[in-house]
Amino acid sequence: MIFYHYTCIEHIEKILEDGFLKPSESNVSPSEEHVGPDVVWLLKKPLTGQVPQMLTGAIQTAGRSFGVDKSRICITIDLPSHEVQRADKFWKKHKVEQWWVDRLSGLGGKSKVKD
Secondary structure, eight states, rough: OEEEEEEOHHHHHHHHHHHHEEEEEOOOOSSSTTTSSOBBBEEEEOOSSSSSGEEEEEEEEEEEEEEEEESSSEEEOOOGGGEEEEEEHHHHHTTTHHHHHHHHHHHSSEEEOOO
């Protein structure tokens, strides 16, 4: 099944150099990093319309903050469906509080995670 991963121009060189997508923070906890397993966030459909808030942000370097748009680069990934877990099931498995799930869903809508 085809899935889509989005990233910014600033990250694509490193991804291509490594030859794979590295898992990152799963956002299981609103206050602590890496409480749950790191993941690769995937979408089931390509982006259309307004960019979800979760794909915009900033990176810090040399004491300065720069805006990034992670919707600029789309990486297509072909994976068997059984290797991908829906975000809502992932959050339930890791006992994420509902208010935090609601907040994350509001930032990105429906998504899937690869753990």
